[in-house]
Amino acid sequence: MNKPIIKPMLLVLAFALTACSTAPTSTSQLEMARSDYAVAQASPDVAKYAPLELAAATRALDQANTAAAKHDSLNEIDKLAYVAKQKIAAAQEVARAKAAEAQVAQAGQQRDQIRLEARTAEAEQAKRQADEAAAAANAAQSQAASAEAATRDAQARAAALAQQLSDLQAKQTERGIVITFGDVLFNTDQAVLTAQGMQTAQRLADVLRNNTDRSVLVEGFTDSTGTASHNLELSQRRAEAVRSALMQTGVERSRIDTRGYGEAYPVAGNNTAADRQLNRRVEIVLSEAGRPPITRR
Structure with missing residues (x-):
């Protein structure tokens, strides 16, 4: 009765041993x-x-x-x-x-x-430093060239101004450069410039146009002949006549000031005709560069 039971168990054990023998070690x-x-x-x-x-x-x-x-x-x-x-x-x-x-x-x-x-x-x-140094050197050279050119230009203008002032018989005074329009440049007892007076005004205008940093003070004077009021009016009108002539040639009005002093400030006596003619005059005071003219005190 036990044999049928033992035989299956042996088969199971045999199968188990066979399976184990096929697995890798x-x-x-x-x-x-x-x-x-x-x-x-x-x-x-x-x-x-x-x-x-x-x-x-x-x-x-x-x-x-x-x-x-x-x-x-x-x-x-x-x-x-x-x-x-x-x-x-x-x-x-x-x-x-x-x-x-x-x-x-x-x-x-x-x-x-x-x-x-x-x-x-x-x-x-x-x-970069070399380029900057080269640029600085070029700038300095350019500035030096500009300064040299400006100096030459200033010298040329100064020489031209000196020649023009010499032609106008200008004089250096303590008030600055003074140009005198004598009585012969006006019609007698009138404030009208003669042809010669207009030519002189034209030369003065050339000076002002070439030196735009300068201005003028135009002062009129008479001799003592006649009344003081007449002389004062005539001196002012003659100063205004010079200003009008300068403006007609292109000089700005703002650069021209006028004063009429009549018989005041004579440069000679009034006893002779020659002396009185010296007193009948218009004086133009040319300012320094960039400064107004010096007025009388």
Whole structure:
């Protein structure tokens, strides 16, 4: 009655033993080798810097796995797994060394790049400074040339002014340069310039047009003949006549001031005709550059 029960149990046990005999044999050494290989295989440095070493480790691990699948002895499996572990470690070590060398090389390249950039910046700065110095030198040269040209122009204008004033028989006084329009430049007892008087006014206008930073004070005088009020009016009208003549030739009114003094400020006595003629005059006071004429006190 027990045989039918025992026979199935033996069959189950036989099947179990058969299944176990087909499973690959493994050891802790082989498992560690597999784990180390997985880490190495996942490392980008190993793939980049130690591909040959990784390939050797792969072959060694394949041999260990094959021995385990064939159920070789545990001792043989461990020996092959050990060799695989060593090759895996070698691949990792080569990868670490080459990665370190690459970092050193990269750091050197970065230092070289920094030095190159520094030298380039220094060269550019030196060029900028040289350009600035050249520009400053050119500006100074241009200023010097302009100043020299301005000096020559001023000298030429001064020489021309001196010649024009000489033609007008101008005199240097404590009040400045004075040009005198004598009585012969006016019609007798009138405030009308003669043709010669107009020519003299034209030459004076030329002086003023060529020296726009100067102005004039036109002063009229008479002798003592006649009433004081008549003489004062006549002197003012003669001064105004000179101003009108200057304005007709293009001189601005704002640059011309007038004063009539009548018989005041004589330059000679009034006893003779010659002396009285000297007193009948118009004096033009030419100002200094940029200053108003000096009036009488």
